[in-house]
Amino acid sequence: MIGVGNDFVEPEHQLNEDEMCEWMTDAFVKAPATTEWKGYHFIPGFNAQTAKYVFENFNPKQGDVLVASFAKTG
Numbered sequence: 001m002i003g004v005g006n007d008f009v010e011p012e013h014q015l016n017e018d019e020m021c022e023w024m025t026d027a028f029v030k031a032p033a034t035t036e037w038k039g040y041h042f043i044p045g046f047n048a049q050t051a052k053y054v055f056e057n058f059n060p061k062q063g064d065v066l067v068a069s070f071a072k073t074g
Helices: 017-029 048-057
Strands: 035-037 040-042
Touching: 035 048, 040 048
Parallel strands: none
Antiparallel strands: 035 040
16 A cells, blocks of 8 residues: 555655656566565566565554455456
8 A cells, every 4th residue: 555645654765756756667667577575476566575565564543444455357
């Protein structure tokens, strides 16, 4: 969820508009090779470092709701 909006990111880790555009270009346009973290492989467009950061730093506030969803296939 950290890519959705800066509300989910601690202020010291928030990206400004130029940094966000650069990150989006690197992640989705240049489509780097898959990355790996803790034995999990991540498809291009989602970097393993994102999962690592969230796993180590995500601290939900009281009343936060986390919605996990996936597109229906088949």
